[in-house]
Amino acid sequence: MSSIIAKNREDRPYALTDGGGTSKELSSNFKKRCLKNADRTFAQATQCQETNSISALLSMQDAAFVVHAPNGCVGCVSFMNDNFKVGQFHRGVKNIRNARYIVTNVDEKDVVLGGEKKVREAILELEKRYKPNIIFVFTSCASGIIGDDVDAVASTVQKEVNAIVVPIHCEGFKSKVPATGFDTVFRAIQNYIIKGERMQKEKGLINVFATTSIGYKDQLELEGLVSVLGLHVNYIPFYSNVEKLKRIPAAEYSVAVCQVFADQFMEYLKNEYDIPYSKTGMPIGIRSTDEWFLSVARLVGKEDVALKHIEKEHRRVLPEIAKIRERIGGKRVFICAGTGRGVAAATLIEDFGMKLVGIQTPTYEEALIENFDQLQKIHGGEFIIDIANMQPFEQSNLVNKLKPELFIGMSTWVAKLGIPSTHILESKRPTFGYNGLLYLARKIENAVENPSFNIKLAKHKKLPYKESWYSENAFKYFKEVGN
Amino acid sequence: MGKCIENPRTSCALGGALGVASGIERVIPIFHAGPGCGLQASIGQKTGYVGGIGCPSTNMFEKEVVFGGTQRLRETIEGSLEVMDGDLYVVLTGCTAGIIGDDVDSIVNEFKTKGVPIVSIDSSGFKGDTYYGYEATLEALVNDLATEHPKEEKTVNLFGIVPHQDAFWQGNFEEIIRILNKLGLKVNTFFTEHQGIETIKKSSGAALNIILSPWLLKNLSKIYKDRFGVDTFRYSGLPIGPTATSNFIRELSQKLNLDRDFVEKVIEEEEDYVYSHFEKNIGVVSNYRFIIVGDANTVIGITKFLVNDYSQVPLLAVITDDIPKVYHEKIENEVKNLEYGRKPKVIFEIDKWKIGELVREYEDEATLLMGSSFEKEIGDELDIFTTLVSSPITGSFIINKGYAGYRGCLTFLEDLYNNN
Numbered sequence: 056m057s058s059i060i061a062k063n064r065e066d067r068p069y070a071l072t073d074g075g076g077t078s079k080e081l082s083s084n085f086k087k088r089c090l091k092n093a094d095r096t097f098a099q100a101t102q103c104q105e106t107n108s109i110s111a112l113l114s115m116q117d118a119a120f121v122v123h124a125p126n127g128c129v130g131c132v133s134f135m136n137d138n139f140k141v142g143q144f145h146r147g148v149k150n151i152r153n154a155r156y157i158v159t160n161v162d163e164k165d166v167v168l169g170g171e172k173k174v175r176e177a178i179l180e181l182e183k184r185y186k187p188n189i190i191f192v193f194t195s196c197a198s199g200i201i202g203d204d205v206d207a208v209a210s211t212v213q214k215e216v217n218a219i220v221v222p223i224h225c226e227g228f229k230s231k232v233p234a235t236g237f238d239t240v241f242r243a244i245q246n247y248i249i250k251g252e253r254m255q256k257e258k259g260l261i262n263v264f265a266t267t268s269i270g271y272k273d274q275l276e277l278e279g280l281v282s283v284l285g286l287h288v289n290y291i292p293f294y295s296n297v298e299k300l301k302r303i304p305a306a307e308y309s310v311a312v313c314q315v316f317a318d319q320f321m322e323y324l325k326n327e328y329d330i331p332y333s334k335t336g337m338p339i340g341i342r343s344t345d346e347w348f349l350s351v352a353r354l355v356g357k358e359d360v361a362l363k364h365i366e367k368e369h370r371r372v373l374p375e376i377a378k379i380r381e382r383i384g385g386k387r388v389f390i391c392a393g394t395g396r397g398v399a400a401a402t403l404i405e406d407f408g409m410k411l412v413g414i415q416t417p418t419y420e421e422a423l424i425e426n427f428d429q430l431q432k433i434h435g436g437e438f439i440i441d442i443a444n445m446q447p448f449e450q451s452n453l454v455n456k457l458k459p460e461l462f463i464g465m466s467t468w469v470a471k472l473g474i475p476s477t478h479i480l481e482s483k484r485p486t487f488g489y490n491g492l493l494y495l496a497r498k499i500e501n502a503v504e505n506p507s508f509n510i511k512l513a514k515h516k517k518l519p520y521k522e523s524w525y526s527e528n529a530f531k532y533f534k535e536v537g538n
Numbered sequence: 539m540g541k542c543i544e545n546p547r548t549s550c551a552l553g554g555a556l557g558v559a560s561g562i563e564r565v566i567p568i569f570h571a572g573p574g575c576g577l578q579a580s581i582g583q584k585t586g587y588v589g590g591i592g593c594p595s596t597n598m599f600e601k602e603v604v605f606g607g608t609q610r611l612r613e614t615i616e617g618s619l620e621v622m623d624g625d626l627y628v629v630l631t632g633c634t635a636g637i638i639g640d641d642v643d644s645i646v647n648e649f650k651t652k653g654v655p656i657v658s659i660d661s662s663g664f665k666g667d668t669y670y671g672y673e674a675t676l677e678a679l680v681n682d683l684a685t686e687h688p689k690e691e692k693t694v695n696l697f698g699i700v701p702h703q704d705a706f707w708q709g710n711f712e713e714i715i716r717i718l719n720k721l722g723l724k725v726n727t728f729f730t731e732h733q734g735i736e737t738i739k740k741s742s743g744a745a746l747n748i749i750l751s752p753w754l755l756k757n758l759s760k761i762y763k764d765r766f767g768v769d770t771f772r773y774s775g776l777p778i779g780p781t782a783t784s785n786f787i788r789e790l791s792q793k794l795n796l797d798r799d800f801v802e803k804v805i806e807e808e809e810d811y812v813y814s815h816f817e818k819n820i821g822v823v824s825n826y827r828f829i830i831v832g833d834a835n836t837v838i839g840i841t842k843f844l845v846n847d848y849s850q851v852p853l854l855a856v857i858t859d860d861i862p863k864v865y866h867e868k869i870e871n872e873v874k875n876l877e878y879g880r881k882p883k884v885i886f887e888i889d890k891w892k893i894g895e896l897v898r899e900y901e902d903e904a905t906l907l908m909g910s911s912f913e914k915e916i917g918d919e920l921d922i923f924t925t926l927v928s929s930p931i932t933g934s935f936i937i938n939k940g941y942a943g944y945r946g947c948l949t950f951l952e953d954l955y956n957n958n
Contacts, residue, residue, distance in 0.1 A: 097617020100569055100576020100595035125633060125663035126543070127550025130578035136545075137911070137932035150918045153545055153890065161664050162540035166637055177542045184544075184891050196572040197633040197664055200603060227572040228599050228634060444573075445591045448621055467585075468592070519566065519588035521623040532617060 064232035065092075070420035071442055072231045075449070075530040079436030081419065082427055093533040101444040103227030105195060106131045107236030109156075110267040112191055112223075114139045116296040119155035119187035119218070121177040123170065123205060124195030129158050135267070138482060142294060145271035145483075155185050161197050169201060174208045182216040188297040190218045191243075199226035219297065221247040232418055233444065234315060234394070237266070240292070241320035248300045251327065255305065261286045261351070262309040262330070264317035265293055268393070270482035273491065277312070277338070280348050280488055283364045284357050304328045308354045310347075312487075313337040313395025314422050336426055337395045338487045339479065339495070340403030341369070341376070368489040376406055379496045383461075383503045384408030389454050391415040391464030392480065398426045400463050400479055405433050407496060412457045413439040415450055415464070441529065451518055452529040461503055473513030475506035545890035545912050547833075547858050547929055548703060550663030552632050553579040554671020558679070559628045559659075560589035561701040561729045562738070566624035569595035570611050570642060571632025575663075582930060583702045594618040598634040607635060611645050619654065626683075626735045628675075629658035636662025655735075657682045667860055668703045669754060677758050679728075679738055686766065687743035693724040694794075695741050695768070697758065698750035699776075699942075701729055704835065705931045709940020709949070710776060714750070717787065717943050720804050721796060742766035746793055750776060752834055752872055753865040769793070774872045775838025779947040780809045781846040781877070782839065808944045815948055823955055824905075825849060829897055830882075831856040831909030832928025836941075838872050840908065840927060843947050845876045852882035853900050856893050858910075858928065861886065897922075908954075925954050 065072050073093045074081070084090035105128060112118060113135050122129050136154045143151045157180060159165075159173040174192060181190055192205055209220040221243050225236050263277055278288045289295075289302055309324055309332035311317045321332040333350035336343045345365055352361030386409045390400045394417050401411050411434040416423070419442045430438070439457065441449050447468045454462060454469050462469040466476035477498055485491040548554075552571060556579045559567040566588060569576050573595075580590030594617065596602065596610045611629070618627055627649075631642055646658040659678050661671050676697070696714060699707050708730075715725045726741045727733060747762055749755050752774035762768035771793045777786035784805045791801045828850055830837050837855050844850035855873050866886055874881040887893050894916040897907060907917040907924040911932045917924030926934055927941070927950075934953075941950040 096613040097621065098595060098597055098614070100591045100593050101573045101597050102577050102591075103572060103574020105574055106577065125550040126546045126548055126667055127553045127575070127579050127663040129546060130549055130553060130581035131574075133545075133930050133932065134581050140911075140932075150915070152915045153912055155544070157542050157544045158546050160540050160543050160546065161633075162666075163664055164540060166633075166664050173542050180542065180544075180891075195633075196598075196603075197637065200634060200637045227574045228603050231573070231599060233574075445577075447592050519592065519622055519624065521621060524621045 063230040064235045064238065064418065065230065067420060070232075070418055072418055072444065073533065074419065074442040075440060075533065077436060078427060078431050078438050078440050081440050082424065082431065082436070085419070085424060091535040093535050095446075095532045096534050097532040099446055099448055102233045104230045104233050104236030104239065105193060105225040105227050107233050107267070108223050108225035108240050109193055110135045111237055111240040111292055113154045113156070114142055114294045115189070115292060116294060117188040118296075119181040119185050119190050120157070121174060121181065121190065121192045122156060122158045122195065123161065123174050123192060123198040123203065124158060125161045125197060126158055128195045129156065132156055138267070141482060142271060146294065155181060155187065157181060161195070166197065166201055169203055170198065171203050171205075171208050174203070174205060175212050178208075178212050178216060178220060182218055187218045189248075190216070190220050192220065192222045194222070194224050194226050196227045199228065219247055231444065234417070237316060238319055241317055244292070244300055244303075245320065245323060248297065249304060252304070256307060257302070257305045258307065259286050260289055260302070260306040262303055262306045262324070263288045263290050264309065264311040264321070265290060266312055266316050266395070267293070268396070268480055268482070269293070269312055270484070270486075272483070272485040273487040276485050276488040276490060280338070281351055284352055284355050284360060286351075286355065304330070306330055308332065308351070310351050310354075313399070314426065315394050315418070315420075318422065334422075336402070337399035339396065339399035340492060341373075341406045342402045343399045344488050344492065372489050372493055375493060376496055379500050380406070380408045383500055385410065386460040386503060387412045387457070388461045388463060389413040389457060389459040391450055391462070394418055394423065396480060398423065398430070401430050402433065403479070403492075403495065404463075406492065407499065409461070410434055411438045412459050413441070413453050415441045415443050415446070417444050418442065448520060448524065449529045451520060452525055452527065455525045456529070461499065463499070466509070468518060470509045470512050471516050471518045473510050475502045475509055477502035541888075543888050547888065547910060547912070548668040548860070549579055549671075550667060551661045551665040551671040551674065552630055552663050554668035554700075554703070555630045555659050555661035555675040556580060556589065556593075556671070557583055557668065557701040557703065558672055558675040559630060560585055560593070563587055563732050563734045564625040565735065566618060566622045566627045567593045568614060568618050568627055568629045569593055569632060570607065570614075570629055570635045570640065571595065571598060572634045573597040573599065575632045588622070588624075594622060598632075603634060603638060606638060607640050608642075608645050611640065611642065612648070615645070615649055615656070625655060627654065627656040629656065630661045631658065632661070633663045636660070636664065669700065669859065672700050672703070673755055673757065676755065677761060680741065680758060680761055683735055683738045684742040684766065685739060687740045689745065690724065690743045691745050692722055693726065693744045694718065695726045695744045695747045695762070696750070697747060697755055698835065700754070703929055704833065705929045705936060706940040706942070708938045709936075710942035710946065711940070712938060713940050713943035713946050717783065717808070721787065721791070721801065723794075742768065744768055746771055748773065748790065750835060752838070752869050753861050774869070775842065776835040776942050778839035778941050778943070778950065779843030779847040780812050780944060782842050783943050784809060812944045812947065819951075823848070823951055825851070826906035826923075827851045827853050827903050828906040828908060829854040829856070829900055829904050829922075830927070831858060831893055831907070831913050833857070833859050834861065834869055836928045838869070839941065840950070841873055841882065842876065843950070845878055847947070850906075851879055852876070853904055854896060855882045855884045856896060857884065857886045858888050858893070860888060923957070925957055
């Protein structure tokens with residue numbers, strides 16, 4: 056069973072989770088292989104991988120979930136449950152339901168005596184209540200440290216239930232990179248659902264692997280794009296089901312929404328099922344959308360069709376973009392987002408003639424180095440990269456020094472510095488493709504055109520940092536620990 | 539305690555502790571916990587000065603799990619003192635620290651002896667739910683910070699409205715404070731009007747503790763009594779609507795020996811305010827047979843308002859807090875202590891599916907279901923008009939509206955009609 060415990064992202068060759076500097080420095084040291092991974096002696100709270108593991112699967116239509124943890128470890132699930140409901144609404148579901156999750160509510164007694172019995176009880180309850188096709192069992196720091204054998208429980212109880220019981224090992228303490236939680240999920244899909252079974256190919260079927268943050272409008276945008284190439288989509292894992300997961304090997308091609316999502320899994324599908332895939336950045340902005348679309352077209356051998364479509368779409372959206380560019384071009388921008396979306400945002404702002412001065416990214420790794428090189432070509436090598444899982448204190452320090460004219464990301468902190476801000480993460484409106492571009496362009500223009508809220512908020516409220524912090528080196532608390 | 543729960547409505551002890559710590563202005567919570575705890579525990583908590591992922595954290599990974607995390611905690615506290623601007627630093631431990639047995643107190647004491655304002659709370663998630671964390675943190679803060687202080691006859695401490703767990707906590711506080719101010723009282727809540735640790739220190743001088751809850755904060759009440767001679771006036775449930783609120787005021791006034799004529803004048807004015815609005819909106823809200831699902835305070839408060847003041851008929855009341863058995867009878871009696879009509883059946887249940895099955899038994903009769911966003915599902919399925927009154931409320935944007943007191947009942951009626 057140990058094979059399903061996915062390898063951590065930080066264990067990939069040369070992947071960094073903490074560090075900072077100008078892009079030029081980082082990139083050159085990275086290529087010389089003398090960029091050392093760092094640790095922070097002071098840090099703020101981060102996200103853990105458990106959140107990603109659960110969110111990847113929570114919207115599956117025929118699944119139910121056990122979280123072997125105290126109540127607090129499903130804090131994020133209540134938020135995802137809401138997203139799940141919004142997703143159902145967008146998909147026209149009439150009676151919107153909650154995700155089916157039971158938490159084992161690990162208490163002091165369980166910590167001493169073990170809580171395996173409760174995992175079993177929860178699985179049996181879910182089977183009785185909902186007759187799901189699949190039950191995922193997620194672990195937590197607490198269940199991991201006390202050493203509960205969730206695999207053994209799963210395989211024993213499997214004989215008593217019809218649902219496929221799948222343990223997901225996502226103990227927070229095991230990985231510094233939350234995205235590891237996605238990899239764990241795909242490994243589980245591979246081992247428990249696909250299981251190396253062969254099936255007939257379905258002509259024109261393409262697997263599209265998407266992260267949690269992709270709204271229905273963006274799903275439609277992707278489906279629309281690939282339909283131009285005569286393809287239809289198996290959209291995984293959101294709002295999918297066991298049947299759809301089983302169909303994954305039937306596809307002719309695979310593509311993901313960004314360069315670091317499902318990459319190992321697509322490699323597995325290529326090796327095991329001969330399914331070619333494309334690995335590109337998130338289709339946000341002209342350049343990234345063109346590239347994403349063309350990369351799929353190349354798989355299919357329909358580059359000409361794609362180019363024609365691109366030309367048509369450019370004709371449609373570029374005049375409007377040009378107008379917006381005149382109004383917001385030249386503005387200096389700081390970006391904070393997940394790896395894929397952050398890099399995509401940095402290429403998106405090129406469309407508006409804006410300039411990148413700083414970016415926070417959760418990882419800096421081989422899969423991204425090409426993208427960062429491209430960003431250097433666009434924006435020069437002087438922009439700051441902060442490799443960070445959250446860490447708003449570094450963000451506030453950097454933003455306060457760099458004084459960008461726009462911040463793209465969660466505005467919770469920079470708002471109090473008076474910096475105009477907006478974000479490009481939307482679950483209700485399109486951010487992908489050529490339609491998303493227009494929406495985002497207008498949204499970004501809104502933030503630049505009217506920054507009243509942040510400007511006035513900054514006069515009334517302050518961030519929880521000492522004044523002295525703003526003059527310190529933002530990377531003061533890094534301690535090199537090697538690779 | 540400790541049963542499996544489908545769709546739990548509370549966080550863990552850490553979540554409750556964080557709600558208290560980040561709810562007090564210029565307090566800096568420091569997590570000695572796993573990497574995701576800050577984010578998980580703060581979901582649903584609206585942060586002002588600092589909270590959630592803005593809080594320092596030791597983010598305990600494999601290394602700390604194996605070798606212990608005390609050095610990591612020391613570094614993190616040192617960094618917090620350099621970077622974070624606060625009046626008090628509160629170390630909150632999570633499951634990892636609790637299970638591996640880090641000696642947190644000795645690290646915290648190193649800083650205390652140097653004069654650093656710092657406290658630690660044992661809030662390992664597995665110790666209990668949000669309410670556990672709420673109680674443990676308030677107890678620790680009062681124990682650690684409050685000192686003898688001259689008595690202030692017109693000052694009261696107000697407890698029992700649990701930050702974040704009461705979805706309308708800000709608004710509920712605001713209305714109760716408004717009413718108490720009108721009675722000439724100064725109110726310590728620790729959580730409102732920029733009250734900070736200075737208020738906690740001086741809370742020992744209050745004339746009375748008001749605890750709005752049939753079961754919470756027994757130990758805190760004892761600490762105030764034993765150490766500072768402060769008595770507690772416990773009122774079961776949130777006073778909502780004219781009858782309950784006036785009743786609350788009269789009981790309180792007796793405890794504080796307030797001038798009776800003055801108090802009656804306040805009550806008359808406030809009741810007139812409410813009834814003047816009632817007068818303009820007669821016949822808008824229908825007559826329902828209702829089911830209510832939520833925390834004890836909300837269930838008691840809304841049931842009493844709807845029955846005693848608004849001619850509605852109760853069928854079933856489900857209390858979703860994990861309350862020790864010894865309090866069940868008291869709470870059940872309180873829900874059933876109604877002026878008119880029938881008494882509802884009272885059930886203590888946390889599990890979403892089981893609650894759904896209870897509601898199903900009334901499918902034929904019930905015309906109104908009030909609960910959390912989780913209950914929307916069964917309400918839709920059975921086609922019962924459903925509104926949101928208890929946590930978690932994810933389908934409605936709440937800033938500072940509340941249902942407590944005189945004015946709150948009007949907001950409640952608006953929401954009921956608008957189906958918020």
